[in-house]
Amino acid sequence: MAQRPIVAFAVCWGIGYAIAVIVRLPWMNLWLAMAAGMLYCAAMIMRPKGIVWLRSLLIVTAAAGVYGDHDARNRSLVELQTDEVSSVHFQGRIVTPVSVDGDRVSFQAEAESIAIPEYGVPENGGKGEQMQFSIRLLALEEQETARRWERGDRIELDGTLRRPAEARNFGGFDYRSYLRLQHIHWQMTAKGTTGLAVTPPESGEWGGWLAMRGIDRFRDRLAAQVDRLFPPDQSGFMKGMLIGLTDEIEPQQFERFSRLGLTHIIAISGLNVAIFLACLIWLLRRFGLTRETYLLTALALMPLYIAVTGASPSIVRAGLMAMIGLYAAYRNRLKDGLHIALIAGVGMLVWNPYYLLDVSFQLSFLVTLGLILGVPQMNKLLPIKHVKLRDALSITVVAQLISFPLSIYYFNQFSLMSFAANFALVPAFSAWVMPGGTAAMLLGFIWGTGAGWLGWLIAKTNELLFYVVEQASKPDAVQTIWPTPSPVWILAYYGLLCAVLALLQPFAAKDEEVAPEPMLYGVKTNKLPFLNRQTMNRYVLLLASLLGFVGLLWYGYDPERGAAEGRVQFLDVGQGDSILIQTLPGGHTILVDGGGTVSFRKPGDAWKERRDPYEVGRKMLVPLLKKRGVQQIDELILTHQDADHFGGLQAVLEHIPVRRFLFNGTLKPLPAVEKLFQTALEKGTELVEVEAGDTLQVDAGTALHFLYPLPEGAREGVRVEQDQNPSSVVFLMEMAGTRWLFTGDIGQAEERKLLNRWSAVTPGLTQGEALAPVAREPASSVMGAAQVSAVYKPVDVLKVAHHGSKSSTAEEWLRAWQPKHAVISAGVNNIYGHPNRQVLERLTSHGISVQRTDRDGEVQMTVRDGKIYTRTKLRP
Structure with a gap:
């Protein structure tokens, strides 16, 4: 500590914060921090033995107290016993830029007063409570109205107040926690712009709002320049790279860069700051300014650059380091980049302790520190005499090694092409596209023609680079999927x-x-x-x-390699089905259905579409599967081709290898269904029809017995069927001594058909051959009479058909299977009223334990030693 006091202090401060995050004890508060600070001062004066360890302990203690106090104070002023109130009057001020995306307007506002008729006025009138707003527009003309709103405007409206959604699946995205780290505890929603009033600040209220609005307007002008200079498929990318506006990047384009580990090119970071400073200093020197003058000028302009580019943690870090470095150079004390980085880091953490939990902050600082410490050492290890080549290789290797664990922790993927892509493409983007794009954007204000020429050259370079990225990101063989590692x-x-x-x-x-x-x-x-x-x-x-x-x-x-348990996970995908099965003892992966986003758009509603609309497969299911380390799906079972069952599977096929695709032998005439099957064929996935009588032996302890749809004789091809529910795949799984019945969306008529088939073959077992279909894959065997008798026995778990609809799960169905547990997959407050009250009463009357995804979130059932253990995400 005596030799490197700044390093020691920063390390101890970070450890103290980490302890407070993990432990969260009530006595970790500001009083503890102040006591530790006073003891630290006393230790410095008295200098007892072991002072180094004592000082380190006191710094850790003080940091834990600071973080604990900050976290304890992060509470809402609006304390309610409910999660939603439908009539709330809000008066306040917009404090962030306003985003208009299709029929959705979003921003954050700080309350000046809140009135809740049902509960009265909150503490202090709710003044100072910051909320996330979401306004759903009702007409195209309202978009223009919303685009005129700015930071600093007063807003008054009546709307619905609700708590942000928490994670409904284990390991899923927790929007409530995400907003809490921004000191936001409530969301306000409203419909249309006619019922609200937005007015600019009054003459005496401008204060800092004038500067903020000026920055927003300047940023919008820069964005308009980029739109003018670059084609539509490039403008979003260039806005992200040059001014930090990432909302308009095409999702497919971002996905390609993400698969290669190149998203840091788009994010504003230290590279942008370095280029900005290099260009600025070069320009100031051309004007003949002295060294001291241009250094101070660059220092003064850096906060403006940080604000214009969005002030993300990575740009704040780089900007602070640049400002400290410029000041040290001005004082001729620029010696140690490590100290500069650590001072900037500790300063940011003191300002906002929650930066510690921000992925941008973590990656930015760890990679920066890794480069400072690791590149000189790596240069010594590489037997390359060419200095620039050796430096480039060292930077790429060190950056990859340092960022790898955080990349798989947050994104659960790593491309074997990442090193080559970064080594080859980053120099092209950083040495030409980024500075050239910046020059063209700024030149456009004074010489439009010249800016257009330069923009054309950059656009042509982008076309080539985008093509390389697209081709390099295509091969599935170079993509690896990693489960989320532990700290x-x-x-x-x-x-x-x-x-x-x-x-x-x-x-x-x-x-x-x-x-x-x-x-x-x-x-x-x-x-x-x-x-x-x-x-x-x-x-x-x-x-x-x-x-x-x-x-x-x-x-x-693969930390689950050789696990002595199987899992059946009923994922909460809203109003739809998706079930992830990991078998015992083979550890095979089976995915049954993939949920889906059902659209109710009408002709003329194109203006309502968002730039990146929510799609359950890409936004929720695939990230969740990756977090759980699903590197291949051995059997993908599509029970039927309704949107709430197949919709999410398109993203699954595009991102995760699937060995075999089992379906009901029909085709629903929809473009999305045709695309799904076409993608499966292109990926080399085997397509297999299943029907009653097929049996698939998955591993030594797991078998799937298909009970429905019933065979209809020899088929001459896939038949077209619009109504898919009656043709749902029904199968029984036997795993490690437990029995599970999966039912798709069959109705009571199909239940009776299946039971009648059962009763027809069970007495005497003389008609078992009636269930024998034409032998084909995947059936490892065809059920005969003895197997029929073995299959049709009581089950441990019943997946209730059709989300608990009243048209399914008849009394005789329950009597026949006698399940101990039942799981219903349904969306919260769905418009269909699922699950039906009569179905719930019927299940309860049979003494069946019922879990529901709309109430419990994800339902996980673990098979261990022949027993089933259940846990749910929302209800322990």
Whole structure:
């Protein structure tokens, strides 16, 4: 600590914050921080023995108190016993830029007064409560009205107040926690603009709003310049790269960059700051300004650049480092980049402790510190004499190694092409596209023709680079999927990485040292450098560290390898079905249906479409599967082709390898269904029809027995069927001594058909051949009479058909199967009224334990030692 006090302080401060995040004890508050601060001062004066450890402990304690106090104060002024109030009067001020996207307007506003007729006036009138607003527009003309709203405007409206949604699946995105880190605890929603009043600040209220509105307007003008200079398929990308406006980046384009680990190109970060400063200083020097003057001028303009580019944690970090560096250069004290980075980091954490939990902050600082510390060491290890090539390789290798664990923690994917893509493409974007695009954008204000020429050159370069990115991101073989690692795994990764790099340093090439001739040839000496004890110990430690590092990666890639339990996970995908099964003992992955987003758009509603509309497969299902380490789906079962069952599977097929696709042998005449099957064929997925009588032996302990649809003789091809519910795939799964019945959306008529078929073959087992279809894949066998008898027995778990609709789950159906547990998949407050009250009463009357995704969130059932253990996300 005495030699590197800034480093020691920053490390201890970060540890203190981390402890407060994990432990969260009530006595971790500002009083604790103040007491630790006073003891620290006393220790500095008295200097007792062990002062270094004592000071470190006190800094950790003070940091924990600061974070704990900050977190404890983050509470709502509006304390209600309900999650939603339908009539609330709000008066306040818009505090963020207003986003208009299709029929949705969103912004944040700070309350000046809140009135809730049912509950009265909150504490202090709710003054100071910041809320997230979402206004649904009712007419196209209202878009123009909303686009005139600005930061600082007063707003008054009546709307619905509700708590943000919490995660409804294990490991899913928690919007409530996300907004809480922004000190937001409530959402306000309203319909249309006619029932609200938005007015600009009064003459005496402008204050800082004038500057903020000016920055927003200038940013909008820059965005307009980009729109004018670049084609539509590039303008969103360039806005993200140049001024931090990422809302308009095409989703497919962003996905390609994400698959290659190139999204940092789009994000505003240190590279943008470096280019901005280089261009600014070059320009100021052309005007003949002295060194001191242009350094101070650049320092003064940096806050404006941070504000114009969006002030994300990564740009704030880079901007603060630049400002500290410029001031140190002005004072001729620019010596240590590590200290500059740590000062900026601690300053940001003191200002907002929640930065510690921000992925942008974490990646930005870790990669920056890694580059500062690691690149000089990596340069020594690379036997390359060309300095620029060696530096480029070192920067790419170090950045990849440092960012890897956080990348798989947050995004659960890593491309084997990432290194090559970063090494080849980042220089092109950073050396030409970014500075050239910035120059064209600014030049457009004074010389439109010249800006157009330069923009054309940049656009042509982008076309080539985008093509390379598209082709490089296509092969599925280079994409790896990683389950979310634990914090302990991440710490072990960095620890072993540091150990390996440290142990490699003595073997680094030393250009200035030439070994003497006897040592080179082993002549005239008995001391061989690779046989002495110290070197041998180092070899042993290096080998152990390398093996530990490789073993850690092997474990992290599939931590569930050899797990002694199976899982059936009824995912909450809203009003739809999706069930993830991981079998025992083989660990095979089965996905039954994929949910889907049902659209009720009418002709003429095109203006309501958003730039990146919500799609359950891409936004929820695929990220969830990746978080759980699903690297391949062995069996994808589509029970039937209604949108709330197949919609999310398009994204699944595009992002996760699927070995076999099982369906009911029909085709619904919809473009989306045709695209789904076409994608499966293009990906090399085997398409297989199933019907009653087929049996698939998944592994030694798991078998699927298909009970429906009933066979209709030899088929001459896939038949077209509009009404899919009556043709739903019904199958029974036997896994490790447990029995599960999955029913799709069949109705009571199909239930009776199936039961009648059962009663027809069960007595005497003489008609079992009636269930025997034409033998084909995937049936590892065709059920005969004995198997029919074995299959049609009581089950442990029933997946209730058709989301609990009154048209399914008849009395005789329950009597026949006698389930112990039932699971209903339905959306919260769905328009169909699922699950039906009579169905619930029927299940209860049979003594069946019922779990519902609309009430309980995800329902996870684990099979261990022949028993079923249940947990739900929302109700323990």
